[in-house]
Amino acid sequence: MTTPLSSSSALHDLGVHDLAHALAAKHVSAVELAQHFLDRAAAHTDLGAFVAVDADTTLAQARAADNRIANGTAGALEGVPIAHKDIFVTKDFVTTAGSRMLQTYQSPFDATVVAKLAQAGVVTLGKLNCDEFAMGSANENSAICAVGHTQVAPVRNPWNRERIPGGSSGGSATAVAARLAPAATGTDTGGSIRQPASFCGLTGIKPTYGRASRYGMVAFASSLDQAGPMARSAQDCALLLSAMCGPDLDRDSTSLDVSVEDFSLKLNDSIEGLRIGIPKEFFGDGLAADVRSAIDAALKEYEKLGAKLVPISLPRTELSIPVYYIIAPAEASSNLSRFDGVKFGHRAKNYTDLADMYQKTRAEGFGDEVKRRIMIGTYVLSHGYYDAYYLQAQKIRRMIADDFQNAFKNCDLIAGPVAPTVAWKIGAHKDPLADYLADIFTLPGSLAGLPGMSVPVGFGEGGMPVGMQLLGNYLQESRLLNAAHRFQQATDWHARTPKGF
Template sequence: MSTSQHPLHAQGVRALTAALKNRQVSATELARHFLDRAQAHPELGAFLAIDEAVTLAQAQAADARLATGSAAPLEGLPLAHKDIFVTKDFPSTAASKMLAGYRSPFDATVVQKLAEAGAVTLGKLSCDEFAMGSGNENTAVPAVGGTTARPVRNPWHLEHVPGGSSGGSAAAIAAGLVPAATGTDTGGSIRQPAAFCGITGIKPTYGRASRYGMIAFASSLDQAGPMARSAEDCALLLSAMAGPDGKHDSTSLDVPAEDFSRNLNDALDGLRIGIPKEFFGEGLADDVRAAIDAALREYEKLGARLVPISLPRTELSIPVYYIIAPAEASSNLSRFDGVKFGFRAKNYGDLNDMYVQTRSQGFGDEVKRRIMVGTYVLSHGYYDAYYLKALKIRRLIAGDFQNAFKECDVIAGPVAPTVAWRIGEKSQDPLANYLADIFTLPASLAGLPGLSLPAGFGAGGLPVGLQLIGNYLQEARLLNAAHRFQLATDFHLQRPAGF
């Protein structure tokens, strides 16, 4: 079945929504096609939950609305949600044993907004447990088609990681199991897996999309965003996802929703692209550097001007992030105690022992590591020395960006120092995983919007992502810059063999 010479799973959001509105394909046919695709590729481990009855019922309701001329922008479009968003109709586990089988009584605001825009939910996608990880190897819930928990695999090379923590979303899109998905980005968890899997993903300005119903990791950093094949598709999704939610989320920005696709085709003549010298120093792999340099030359052909800039505190972003994020995680995850909901240990003595046994058995190693680090830096005698100092440096990092934006409109560089590594290669070295976030953490700490787009291929034919960072509320500018690049190149159209 296809709407053109391309199969349905090779088409993006724009093409599929047009086909639905033109009645070239029904929402039910489309949902059935992607459900079959998802269930045909259990080797990826991308899906944690599928419920055909729920999905097909949503698709049939979308078909009924389409028959009456529905104007909803995403009517009938199938997509899937990272299992960090709570959903009424599917389990919400955060890929953790602590929440295995948990059913939420409500939908996250982002889920609700996409449903109101007409989207049909295919299921829930794997992630690192409680969104803590850089490779989607920290998953404690079995994927659909399996009986034991296992890492998600990169469809470009099944022995390599897809990136994390939104690796299930990135892998599913790259393999054509879904046309689009939601992700979350705390320190790079949309941008890095998008880069590793050769798709497009954007982390909007902190507060652009509601955090209500997003299972919290680090509240001052967590942000929802869309992942899809192209910048155009991400713009359509973000337009539906974003908007104020003051009733439920005190950190939600009181900024009206907007059409992020409005400036997609604007010319890039005169666009000043800042190139931070700190993003191109020691540690950046030669194959990644070559792809990024070629992409920047393409931008010059499109009329942009490259401007050298400095972000002098880039190297401090890792220690700052890995103090602030674990501190917030230790507080947020204190609610998982075996009393109110979720997993509870079967054998224990008194109440304190129940807490100890439940949390020891329910949390994975990486989650426990971050809880312990966070509790330590918040403890008496260390709060000022570590946590308070990290907050001060975070403000300085944000100031570095504002100084840079006096000289440029957009900042560009690599998303990660290398292409995707082999599964298990860094599992015994947490610091090596943390260092992979060096280029994504600064924008997260500053609360700035950041985007990853496919920019070529490196060692082993694995994708390389180009990162674009904008000033606050400049998502439309980033999407315009990415879209114009994608009109001139075809990296985002390349597909992994066998999918």
């Protein structure tokens, strides 16, 4: 080692951008880096972030990365270690989707997002805990225990271990916030990248629906699911998103035929004159005072940077909750019908006939929240109710998307809170509806298929992080990342670290 990076204690303080440069300059080896993060993951199993690690596989990938660096054939992210949400199938690690149904499942192939990142040179540290089949807002619905078989589910927020990290990508958020990995993949169906990023003081982005392939993502709601990165900074997210995105038309019918874009190119552009829309519906009585205070301060900072705040309206915001919780369960009931014990996954041991096997397998394999959403989805799709519920929800979904297009006539981006409150205490929401209502600000953008991200902007009650949501029009990820990066150049909220990590 030829730089201060020879002190391994400094390695986990660096983000993706800095680690990529250190690796390329041979200031640190991929093997040293991978081992450092493996050791940190092993030392913090009590957080419940990782559900699968394989040091031999990770170190083999790291040695291969070091060889490519030495041979001059390195990718853009060669040797950078990251971890994957356990909703992406991986051939070298089990894929559970947080469910007993898939507790021992080993995929014969990698998800496209995993494969694309591998092509860029990343090293996989392991798989990260999540709500079962990505259904949840707190990571309290996972059926899987942490590495070492210690019962620590649900995943814990490193800022306060008595609080949730958010969901469904809670394992990803906890791992990055606790510096167990410099970055992680997540998925966002109704806010599952943005909300845990907000609750854990991270930057996370959900790209335009179809930007990243869904091939190899265990499906929840096919018209909503989208992959994205979670990291410390917008700069890191830009690097990861550039590697993750791109058309995958042969394997994902919803993939956009849009060429790969380098999202880092416009990070440093001026945001002088940028019009930021402020929807009045996002700042009502339901927004906690501490969250509002942090958002207001961030908006003032944007004004200092030359942006202009523009009042706008998204009048159907409140309808996004009933619309989402009709459409998403309907699609889930269809997608999860494949888990019947016949081809793969859990199968009940004792049954009398085929119908009995189906019933017992699904009763044993699915958790309460998944069962709840399957039943809701089956109901709204059933004869006599399809027109009354599902069809009406689809019509309102189009109206919500139209509301955004009307707003974008007067602004370039939209800003507001990610969630009404900071992260709540584990077990505080006894009623599932409380979790559903907490999604009020992330659901509209998801239903419209828009790109959105969370940016750390301060702290609220109990010293817990607050994130601000930025939403852009279709394929405007570069503009979002630029706005976030310029804010992060002027502030240091994204660089704060939980005590003890």
